[in-house]
Amino acid sequence: MQAPNPAPARKIMLLTGASRGIGHATVKVFYRNGWRVLTVSRAAFNPECPWPGGREDHIQADLADPAGYEVLAAEVRQRLGGAGLSALVNNAAVSPKMPGGGRRGVADTSYQDWLSVFNINLFAAATLSRHLLPELRAAGGSIVNVTSIAGSRVHPFAGPAYACSKAALAALTREQAFDYGRLGVRVNAIAPGEIDTSILSPGTEEIVKTQIPMQRLGDPMEVAKTILFLCSPDSAYINGAEIHINGGQHV
Numbered sequence: 001m002q003a004p005n006p007a008p009a010r011k012i013m014l015l016t017g018a019s020r021g022i023g024h025a026t027v028k029v030f031y032r033n034g035w036r037v038l039t040v041s042r043a044a045f046n047p048e049c050p051w052p053g054g055r056e057d058h059i060q061a062d063l064a065d066p067a068g069y070e071v072l073a074a075e076v077r078q079r080l081g082g083a084g085l086s087a088l089v090n091n092a093a094v095s096p097k098m099p100g101g102g103r104r105g106v107a108d109t110s111y112q113d114w115l116s117v118f119n120i121n122l123f124a125a126a127t128l129s130r131h132l133l134p135e136l137r138a139a140g141g142s143i144v145n146v147t148s149i150a151g152s153r154v155h156p157f158a159g160p161a162y163a164c165s166k167a168a169l170a171a172l173t174r175e176q177a178f179d180y181g182r183l184g185v186r187v188n189a190i191a192p193g194e195i196d197t198s199i200l201s202p203g204t205e206e207i208v209k210t211q212i213p214m215q216r217l218g219d220p221m222e223v224a225k226t227i228l229f230l231c232s233p234d235s236a237y238i239n240g241a242e243i244h245i246n247g248g249q250h251v
């Protein structure tokens with residue numbers, strides 16, 4: 001296989017879970033900053049929120065299916081057309097809840113639940129970064145893994161499969177930073193707290209009141225701008241970090 005070319009003048013990122021929430025805000029921020037954004041989600045491209053090139057750069061894929069990871073990477077490689085990949089943002093995730101949005105505890109989590117959550121939230125990130133390593137190296141790229149405050153403490157609404165997958169994703173970030181840092185690819189994580197998206201459960205207002213010093217939800221744009229920072233030369237010596245974006249909820 002021929003080695004990919006270095007980064008083209010217009011940087012290219014691959015973002016999973018782009019159809020709404022934090023992913024959607026991230027597309028907008030990167031696009032405004034001159035990036036080309038390749039997006040991945042199960043849904044088709046959403047024409048209600050278009051951006052130039054968005055439809056052509058969208059890839060429909062279900063990250064719950066590990067058999068599709070290599071196919072997805074090949075599709076990405078084809079769309080890069082020999083160019084390097086400047087950023088891979090592993091943002092797609094699921095957080096299975098009980099009916100009504102309550103926490104799905106350990107006793108209510110089947111092996112299939114564990115497997116499906118780990119495929120989407122962890123194994124897809126690990127495998128995509130492996131398949132796309134030549135393209136990331138060629139561009140001196142960055143990986144950003146989107147973890148969660150639930151990875152480091154019991155959360156009133158996030159269940160154990162989600163929490164453990166995010167703890168493992170934080171650990172993967174450390175391992176990748178060690179392995180890939182010496183190859184010129186930086187790997188960091190961002191750990192959001194309560195960000196105003198559809199993943200939140202009813203009752204989050206109570207967490208805001210009692211646990212968040214800043215007394216408000218986060219805005220997806222605030223998360224997106226941190227991801228941009230981690231993919232820019234301004235963060236050139238940051239590798240293996242996990243940045244909390246939670247208004248002080250973790251203190």
Ligand SMILES: NC(=O)c1ccc[n+]([C@@H]2O[C@H](COP(=O)([O-])OP(=O)(O)OC[C@H]3O[C@@H](n4cnc5c(N)ncnc54)[C@H](OP(=O)(O)O)[C@@H]3O)[C@@H](O)[C@H]2O)c1
Nearest residue numbers: 017018019021022041042043063092093148194195197199
């Ligand atoms: N919002 C928060 O407060 C919060 C807090 C902590 C961490 N996070 C993390 O931030 C990230 C984004 O969260 P969000 O709140 O923006 O979530 P969201 O609104 O639920 O969006 C999740 C995204 O993941 C995609 N996705 C889900 N399952 C998929 C699959 N099987 N294959 C491909 N794509 C899939 C969804 O697209 P489709 O449905 O079209 O596939 C969607 O674009 C996640 O990693 C989440 O764990 C969020």
